[in-house]
Amino acid sequence: MDATVSVKTEPDNAVVTRDEWHDARLKLLELEKEETHLRDKVRAARQALPWVKVDKDYTFDTPSGKRNLADLFDGRSQLLVYHFMFGPGWKEGCVGCSFMADHFDGTLPHLSNHDVTLVAISRGTLAEIENYKKRMGWHFPWLSSNGSDFNFDYHVSFTEDDMKGDKITYNFREIPPSEGYEELPGLSAFYKNENGDVFHTYSTYARGSEETIGTLMLLDRAPLGRNEAQTMNFVKRHDEYEQKPDTTASSCCH
Structure with a gap:
């Protein structure tokens, strides 16, 4: 697997007023609600499968x-x-x-x-x-x-x-x-x-x-998303990244 990262140097998203952003976000919210309802439907069908x-x-x-x-x-x-x-x-x-x-x-x-x-x-x-x-x-x-x-x-x-x-x-x-x-x-x-x-x-x-991969679900909400040239081509084993995480730092998230 190619573990190189294809990074966008300059996103091309429109820059708008707060009110315009709010309107666009409401439209996206409707799509997100559709996705949630579809996911609920899929989940119910999954649990109803014969064994x-x-x-x-x-x-x-x-x-x-x-x-x-x-x-x-x-x-x-x-x-x-x-x-x-x-x-x-x-x-x-x-x-x-x-x-x-x-x-x-x-x-x-x-x-x-x-x-x-x-x-x-x-x-x-x-x-x-x-x-x-x-x-x-x-x-x-x-x-x-x-x-x-x-x-x-x-x-x-x-x-x-x-x-x-x-x-x-x-x-x-x-x-x-x-x-x-x-x-x-x-x-x-x-x-x-x-x-x-x-x-x-x-x-x-x-x-x-x-x-089930929480990292991907979080990346989907980051500004550049997964930012991948191919599926998960940015991923390495966690001990192979050049910059190791600072495990000594204190955080309320720990």
Whole structure:
């Protein structure tokens, strides 16, 4: 991914009076309200999706030993799985997935206390995952599906034969392998009932989980927006930016 930033040197927005700005802002507000109402409609349709019972037994490597899918709920009824692009033999995780994962730790107390468990799952070995996780300073649960069909069944990992074929299935459509990688990102949701039955309720891929990335949502409200030449081409791993954030500064936002 090209991590260079394409910066606008001079925005071309009109400069108007406060009253003119207010009128323009009211027009935008109507659009924002439409977006909110549409988002509510999409959310309701998402939660009304039918479910599929998961009958296949998946095993994952975790720091506390082997666990199956039902174990990952950790006493809760809902499970969110982020399919993190980190394949066997990789030294670093995908830049975009790492950007996403930077937002996880702060959500954990809130999700956990709302009956939702969040984990990341990758095909890299647990040792590889733990090394990168330590480098990034993350604390969220990150498990290995190495040796399991999990990633393949949820269409985020692809075999060598898949990549040599005419097409792979990703984001609910068939694409040429040249448009993808052997590992791709996604987010899946599961529910476990009182009998211990597990159901697959939802999956989204590509830009489908973009709204969960708080940094992007904030940038969308900044004067220059995302200011990107390609999708997220400005993003680097957080320890690769030339100017590190000042972690010693005191702020009411901390």
